[in-house]
Amino acid sequence: xxxxxxxxxxxxxxxxxxxxxxxxxxxxxxxxxxxxxxxxxxxxxxxxxxxxxxxxxxxxxxxxxxxxxxxxxxxxxxxxxxxxxxxxxxxxxxxxxxxxxxxxxxxxxxxxxxxxxxxxxxxxxxxxxxxxxxxxxxxxxxxxxxxxxxxxxxxxxxxxxxxxxxxxxxxxxxxxxxxxxxxxxxxxxxxxxxxxxxxxxxxxxxxxxxxxxxxxxxxxxxxxxxxxxxxxxxxxxxxxxxxxxxxxxxxxxxxxxxxxxxxxxxxxxxxxxxxxxxxxxxxxxxxxxxxxxxxxxxxxxxxxxxxxxxxxxxxxxxxxxxxxxxxxxxxxxxxxxxxxxxxxxxxxxxxxxxxxxxxxxxxxxxxxxxxxxxxxxxxxxxxxxxxxxxxxxxxxx
Amino acid sequence: xxxxxxxxxxxxxxxxxxxxxxxxxxxxxxxxxxxxxxxxxxxxxxxxxxxxxxxxxxxxxxxxxxxxxxxxxxxxxxxxxxxxxxxxxxxxxxxxxxxxxxxxxxxxxxxxxxxxxxxxxxxxxxxxxxxxxxxxxxxxxxxxxxxxxxxxxxxxxxxxxxxxxxxxxxxxxxxxxxxxxxxxxxxxxxxxxxxxxxxxxxxxxxxxxxxxxxxxxxxxxxxxxxxxxxxxxxxxxxxxxxxxxxxxxxxxxxxxxxxxxxxxxxxxxxxxxxxxxxxxxxxxxxxxxxxxxxxxxxxxxxxxxxxxxxxxxxxxxxxxxxxxxxxxxxxxxxxxxxxxxxxxxxxx
Numbered sequence: 001x002x003x004x005x006x007x008x009x010x011x012x013x014x015x016x017x018x019x020x021x022x023x024x025x026x027x028x029x030x031x032x033x034x035x036x037x038x039x040x041x042x043x044x045x046x047x048x049x050x051x052x053x054x055x056x057x058x059x060x061x062x063x064x065x066x067x068x069x070x071x072x073x074x075x076x077x078x079x080x081x082x083x084x085x086x087x088x089x090x091x092x093x094x095x096x097x098x099x100x101x102x103x104x105x106x107x108x109x110x111x112x113x114x115x116x117x118x119x120x121x122x123x124x125x126x127x128x129x130x131x132x133x134x135x136x137x138x139x140x141x142x143x144x145x146x147x148x149x150x151x152x153x154x155x156x157x158x159x160x161x162x163x164x165x166x167x168x169x170x171x172x173x174x175x176x177x178x179x180x181x182x183x184x185x186x187x188x189x190x191x192x193x194x195x196x197x198x199x200x201x202x203x204x205x206x207x208x209x210x211x212x213x214x215x216x217x218x219x220x221x222x223x224x225x226x227x228x229x230x231x232x233x234x235x236x237x238x239x240x241x242x243x244x245x246x247x248x249x250x251x252x253x254x255x256x257x258x259x260x261x262x263x264x265x266x267x268x269x270x271x272x273x274x275x276x277x278x279x280x281x282x283x284x285x286x287x288x289x290x291x292x293x294x295x296x297x298x299x300x301x302x303x304x305x306x307x308x309x310x311x312x313x314x315x316x317x318x319x320x321x322x323x324x325x326x327x328x329x330x331x332x333x334x335x336x337x338x339x340x341x342x343x344x345x346x347x348x349x350x351x352x353x354x355x356x357x358x359x360x361x362x363x364x365x366x367x368x369x370x371x372x373x374x375x376x377x378x379x380x381x382x383x384x385x386x387x388x389x390x391x392x393x394x395x396x397x
Numbered sequence: 398x399x400x401x402x403x404x405x406x407x408x409x410x411x412x413x414x415x416x417x418x419x420x421x422x423x424x425x426x427x428x429x430x431x432x433x434x435x436x437x438x439x440x441x442x443x444x445x446x447x448x449x450x451x452x453x454x455x456x457x458x459x460x461x462x463x464x465x466x467x468x469x470x471x472x473x474x475x476x477x478x479x480x481x482x483x484x485x486x487x488x489x490x491x492x493x494x495x496x497x498x499x500x501x502x503x504x505x506x507x508x509x510x511x512x513x514x515x516x517x518x519x520x521x522x523x524x525x526x527x528x529x530x531x532x533x534x535x536x537x538x539x540x541x542x543x544x545x546x547x548x549x550x551x552x553x554x555x556x557x558x559x560x561x562x563x564x565x566x567x568x569x570x571x572x573x574x575x576x577x578x579x580x581x582x583x584x585x586x587x588x589x590x591x592x593x594x595x596x597x598x599x600x601x602x603x604x605x606x607x608x609x610x611x612x613x614x615x616x617x618x619x620x621x622x623x624x625x626x627x628x629x630x631x632x633x634x635x636x637x638x639x640x641x642x643x644x645x646x647x648x649x650x651x652x653x654x655x656x657x658x659x660x661x662x663x664x665x666x667x668x669x670x671x672x673x674x675x676x677x678x679x680x681x682x683x684x685x686x687x688x689x690x691x692x693x694x695x696x697x698x699x700x701x702x703x704x705x706x707x708x709x710x711x712x713x714x715x716x717x718x719x720x721x722x723x724x725x726x727x728x729x730x731x732x733x734x735x736x737x738x739x740x741x742x743x744x745x
Contacts, residue, residue, distance in 0.1 A: 161408075161412075167724075168679075170720045172702075173701060173720070176702070176705030177423045177705065182426070182708070185428045188423075335576060336574070336576070339690075355580055359576075359580055363583065366588055370581070373577045373580045376577055377577050380572040381569055384568050
């Protein structure tokens with residue numbers, strides 16, 4: 001068979017993405033039709049920049065999800081095909097069997113794996129980790145930043161000092177110190193996970209308790225239910241067979257996080273949390289001087305009620321914008337980890353590792369490094385544009 | 398002002414102490430020491446041999462004591478073994494155990510000895526830092542003026558087509574981390590397969606003899622990532638200044654538009670970007686590590702990767718002290734500079 005030309009490759013790639021196009025079209029049609037009834041989310045569709053950003057982000061989210069369901073990929077991301085090493089895009093697969101996709105659409109990498117499928121599979125890793133890690137960083141930052149800004153004093157001094165300490169560390173040095181196999185063997189990342197992941201529990205507990213404190217009949221069952229559910233998830237998350245923390249017996253352990261991912265997750269949350277802390281603290285310092293806070297204090301509301309139900313909702317605009325930007329930044333950090341070969345398993349198809357592998361032969365073979373590079377670029381660009389659109393819309397009201 | 402400076406210096410000292418202790422603790426964990434013993438000694442050492450290797454070189458002692466020695470407040474380690482050979486921390490070439498100094502830590506100016514490069518840490522760091530300074534100098538020369546120009550041009554007519562185009566450019570550059578833009582730039586300008594072959598894909602030769610061909614790509618890669626952010630800050634601040642009362646007054650008086658921008662707006666609009674440029678230094682440090690690895694330019698960032706990858710304890714400590722001081726000093730300069738540029742703010 002003849003190799004494909006670019007005029008043939010591009011339609012084929014677009015065709016492979018068909019489920020994503022359908023999902024995107026459906027999402028946009030629904031959202032634009034009902035945008036007046038969708039509140040803050042609907043307003044996003046008034047700004048062109050925001051829509052472009054949202055489309056880019058959703059494109060990669062759908063790609064990640066469908067890719068994980070083996071819909072878009074043409075080959076196994078880890079399988080090596082003989083004779084496909086460093087082959088240019090559009091090379092036909094030698095000895096393709098019936099039912100197998102007959103081409104490597106974006107060529108083969110230096111281990112003869114399909115670059116296209118690896119890029120798609122890599123998006124699932126980013127789509128899974130980046131938003132979740134950012135969410136955890138926000139939980140930590142909010143739970144510590146609100147009291148630091150609201151109460152001030154010694155607590156504030158201490159927390160700010162610790163946050164600045166982490167921020168003064170060069171990120172890459174921190175990664176090297178935390179994510180090497182030797183450190184993982186000592187279990188430090190597992191203990192850090194145990195500390196960092198407890199913050200969502202504290203957050204949810206305090207949030208519900210401060211709201212329903214006056215109605216014990218509602219509060220107690222609600223609190224017990226929510227905390228038991230989250231506690232189980234928490235224990236399943238931190239207890240892993242290979243780490244020193246093994247609290248849950250096998251049959252109770254819901255899921256195991258695959259090797260290295262938990263460590264990467266912890267490192268990314270740890271790096272992001274101090275910045276979120278600083279933002280939340282600054283916003284709290286500003287908002288606590290408002291009249292409605294004074295009114296709540298006069299009513300005799302508790303400190304946590306004021307922080308979580310008066311201050312936090314009024315800080316949501318900047319926080320949502322920063323959340324989008326921070327997912328982009330987390331994506332960059334994940335790529336950095338992969339680029340230095342830290343944390344992720346060596347054959348992992350994540351974008352950073354793929355770029356790192358591809359760069360070694362970059363002056364001769366371009367195609368293995370460029371697709372993941374452009375994928376990462378477009379996702380982060382999408383998140384930045386989305387944040388810009390959200391900022392514009394939130395400033396308008 | 399003096400009290401403010403003293404307090405800041407105190408906090409800086411405390412931060413540096415805490416951070417170096419954390420680095421020291423992490424690099425001195427048992428698995429790391431075992432790895433060090435095996436890479437320095439022999440890959441096939443038994444556990445007992447590893448233990449005696451660590452014992453003989455003073456690694457198997459309490460962490461606080463070792464940290465004190467590194468700092469220079471605890472007398473250096475001396476080991477007189479049974480066969481008469483002497484192992485001591487403060488023993489340099491051409492010294493006997495009698496003439497060697499008792500204390501040899503950072504306070505005495507002894508930064509230790511790198512186990513990877515087999516050289517004094519202070520020598521390595523001063524050479525590598527010089528190379529990185531050269532890189533950073535050119536990054537600054539390229540980045541700051543172009544970022545300011547981009548920001549001022551975009552911000553002077555907010556919402557115009559120029560603004561839209563320039564803002565999109567700056568958002569794109571902030572969304573492109575160095576390892577992405579570096580790869581793309583090498584592919585376009587340096588690849589021997591299809592590219593333009595204008596520049597070289599490695600900067601190794603730039604260490605002795607930097608010229609446009611081998612040095613431009615690394616400089617551009619770092620500058621691009623930082624540029625977008627500074628340009629956006631400049632744009633925001635410029636746009637704000639352009640709506641101020643005194644600009645409107647000047648326009649109504651009939652001052653020409655270039656004159657307004659150059660003489661009235663620019664000075665006030667450049668206060669905010671100054672802080673941003675200063676706070677950009679820590680970020681640039683990250684970029685330096687990535688770019689030096691990507692382009693194989695053996696500067697400070699490259700040294701950091703080598704030291705961290707091989708658990709070279711004393712080199713890693715030296716590297717962290719330098720980078721932490723760079724971060725903290727730029728923060729201090731940005732705070733002080735902000736006060737000087739903006740008379741409405743006072744330190745106390």
